[in-house]
Amino acid sequence: MELLGMTTIFLLVCISCLLLFTTWRSTSQKRKQPPGPPALPIVGNILQLNLWNLPESLKKLSKKYGSVFTICLGPQKVVVLYGYDVVKEALIDQGDDFSGRGNLPLIKKLLKEKGIVTSNGETWKQLRRFTLTTLRDFGMGKKSIEERIQEEAHFLVERIRNTHAHPFNPASFLVHAVSNIICSIIFGDRFDYEDKKFLTLIDLLNENNELQCTVEAQVCTLYNFFPTLMEYLPGNHQKLTKNSEKIDEFTLGIIAEHQQTLDPACPRDFIDAFLNKMEQEKGNSHSEFTTETLSRTTLDLFLAGTGTTSITLRHGLLILQRYPEISERMQKEIDCVIGRDRRPCMADRSQMPYTDAVVHEIQRFIDFLPFNVPRSVIKDTKFRDYFIPKDTMIFPMLSSVLHDSKEFPNPEKFDPGRFLNANGTFRKSDYFMPFSAGKRICAGEGLARMEIFIFLTAILQNFTLKPTVHHKDIDISPIVSTLANMPRPYEVSFLPR
Structure with missing residues (x-):
C-alpha cells in the first residue's frame, strides 16, 4: 500500500510539472514580443538610427529582424510593421486592435488630444462618426463639392495668369486654393x-x-522622445508651438463669430452643425461635443485638408518640370478629352488613363507620410506569433508598401507606366495606400483625390511649365523630415498655352 501511495504521489508530481511546463511554455510564447536591436538605457536605439533618414534605417533593420520588429526611441517602445502583408493584416484584418493613435508628444502638444486626429476611444469614435456624416451633408463626395473645386481651380488659373510668366514659388497659391x-x-x-x-x-x-x-527638424524628432528635456531647450519645436497657437486663435475667432450668428434651423457649415450638436447634448455632462473638441476638430480638418493636397501638388509640379515629356503627353490627353475651354471634371478621369496614372505615381513616389500617422494597439494584442502590450506605439510603414520593389520595380524611379496595363488602360494596385488604410484611413481621401486631379489638370490645360534651370538638373527627391516627406523649394514660370 505504501509503495502504491508513493507511486501515485510521484505520478501526480510528474503530471503537475508537465502541466506547469506546458502552461509556462504557452504563456512564454504568448508573451513573446517582436525582436529588435539591443537598446541602451534612456536613449534606446537612437544612437543606432539615422535621424536624418529614419525610414532608411528602419528598412535596414527589417532585413535583419523581419517584417515585425521593435525599436526603442528613447524610453518609447515602438513596433514597426514593414511590408504590405503585415501592414494590411494589422490595419485591415485586425483593424480594431490597431485603431489607437500613437502618442507622439510633439503632435500631442501641437494638436492636443481633443480632435479627430489625435483622440482615442469613445471620443474618437463619436467625433469621427459625426464628422464623416456632417462632411457628407455639406457636399463631401457630391457634385456640389466638385463644382466648388472647379470654381477654385478657375480662380487659381487666373491668379497664375496674372504672374505674366515670371518665375515664382507656387507654394502659397496652392495652399490658398486648396484651403x-x-x-x-x-x-x-x-x-x-x-x-x-x-x-x-x-x-x-x-x-x-x-x-x-x-x-533643426531633428530637434523636433528628439522632442518626441525626450519631451521634458526639450521643453527647456530652444529650437524649431518652440516656433512650431507658437505658430500653432496663432492658427488656433484664428479658428477660435471664427467659432466665436458663428456662435453669435447661428441659426439652429439653418446650419451653414461644419461649425454650425457642431454647435447644434453641442446644444443637443447640453445636459450630458460626459458629452464629447464641447467648444474645445470643436476647436481641435475644426483645426484638424483645416490642416489635414490643406497640407497633404497642397504639398502633393507642389511636388507634382516639380516632378513634371523634371520630365517635360510626361507633362506634354498629359496635355495631349487633356486636349483630346477636355479641350482648352471646358473646365475639367471627375467624369473625365475615366477617359484619361495616362493622367490618372501620373497622379497615382506622384502620390506613390513622394511617399508623403512614410511612417503613416503612428498608431497604437488599444489592448494586449496577439499579432502573428508575437505579443504586443496595450498602448504600444505602432509604425505601419507606408513607405514599405508604396516602394515595394516586387509590386513597383525600381521604386525610386518615377514611372507612371506602373499604373497602366499593356493596352493603355488604368491599372489598380492594392499597394496604393497613401491615405493609410483601415479604421483610421484619412477621412478626406475622396476630397483630396478630387482636388489633386482637377487642380493639376486645370493647370496643365492652361499652362506649360518652364523651370528656372535645365530640367535634367532638377532634384525631385523628397526632403525627409520627422513625419512627412517635403518637396524641395523651387520657382517655375507658367507659360500660357
Missing part, C-alpha cells in the same frame, strides 16, 4: 486671395512646413 475648399465646408465660405488675415494664416502654414525641412 479654400475645406474652408467652404467647415467655415462656410472661401477667402479672397487678398484677405490679409487669411494670408497671415497661409504664411504660418508655409513656415511650419519649412521648419520641418530645416537642419
Whole structure:
C-alpha cells in the first residue's frame, strides 16, 4: 500500500510539472514580443538610427529582424510593421486592435488630444462618426463639392495668369486654393486671395512646413522622445508651438463669430452643425461635443485638408518640370478629352488613363507620410506569433508598401507606366495606400483625390511649365523630415498655352 501511495504521489508530481511546463511554455510564447536591436538605457536605439533618414534605417533593420520588429526611441517602445502583408493584416484584418493613435508628444502638444486626429476611444469614435456624416451633408463626395473645386481651380488659373510668366514659388497659391475648399465646408465660405488675415494664416502654414525641412527638424524628432528635456531647450519645436497657437486663435475667432450668428434651423457649415450638436447634448455632462473638441476638430480638418493636397501638388509640379515629356503627353490627353475651354471634371478621369496614372505615381513616389500617422494597439494584442502590450506605439510603414520593389520595380524611379496595363488602360494596385488604410484611413481621401486631379489638370490645360534651370538638373527627391516627406523649394514660370 505504501509503495502504491508513493507511486501515485510521484505520478501526480510528474503530471503537475508537465502541466506547469506546458502552461509556462504557452504563456512564454504568448508573451513573446517582436525582436529588435539591443537598446541602451534612456536613449534606446537612437544612437543606432539615422535621424536624418529614419525610414532608411528602419528598412535596414527589417532585413535583419523581419517584417515585425521593435525599436526603442528613447524610453518609447515602438513596433514597426514593414511590408504590405503585415501592414494590411494589422490595419485591415485586425483593424480594431490597431485603431489607437500613437502618442507622439510633439503632435500631442501641437494638436492636443481633443480632435479627430489625435483622440482615442469613445471620443474618437463619436467625433469621427459625426464628422464623416456632417462632411457628407455639406457636399463631401457630391457634385456640389466638385463644382466648388472647379470654381477654385478657375480662380487659381487666373491668379497664375496674372504672374505674366515670371518665375515664382507656387507654394502659397496652392495652399490658398486648396484651403479654400475645406474652408467652404467647415467655415462656410472661401477667402479672397487678398484677405490679409487669411494670408497671415497661409504664411504660418508655409513656415511650419519649412521648419520641418530645416537642419533643426531633428530637434523636433528628439522632442518626441525626450519631451521634458526639450521643453527647456530652444529650437524649431518652440516656433512650431507658437505658430500653432496663432492658427488656433484664428479658428477660435471664427467659432466665436458663428456662435453669435447661428441659426439652429439653418446650419451653414461644419461649425454650425457642431454647435447644434453641442446644444443637443447640453445636459450630458460626459458629452464629447464641447467648444474645445470643436476647436481641435475644426483645426484638424483645416490642416489635414490643406497640407497633404497642397504639398502633393507642389511636388507634382516639380516632378513634371523634371520630365517635360510626361507633362506634354498629359496635355495631349487633356486636349483630346477636355479641350482648352471646358473646365475639367471627375467624369473625365475615366477617359484619361495616362493622367490618372501620373497622379497615382506622384502620390506613390513622394511617399508623403512614410511612417503613416503612428498608431497604437488599444489592448494586449496577439499579432502573428508575437505579443504586443496595450498602448504600444505602432509604425505601419507606408513607405514599405508604396516602394515595394516586387509590386513597383525600381521604386525610386518615377514611372507612371506602373499604373497602366499593356493596352493603355488604368491599372489598380492594392499597394496604393497613401491615405493609410483601415479604421483610421484619412477621412478626406475622396476630397483630396478630387482636388489633386482637377487642380493639376486645370493647370496643365492652361499652362506649360518652364523651370528656372535645365530640367535634367532638377532634384525631385523628397526632403525627409520627422513625419512627412517635403518637396524641395523651387520657382517655375507658367507659360500660357
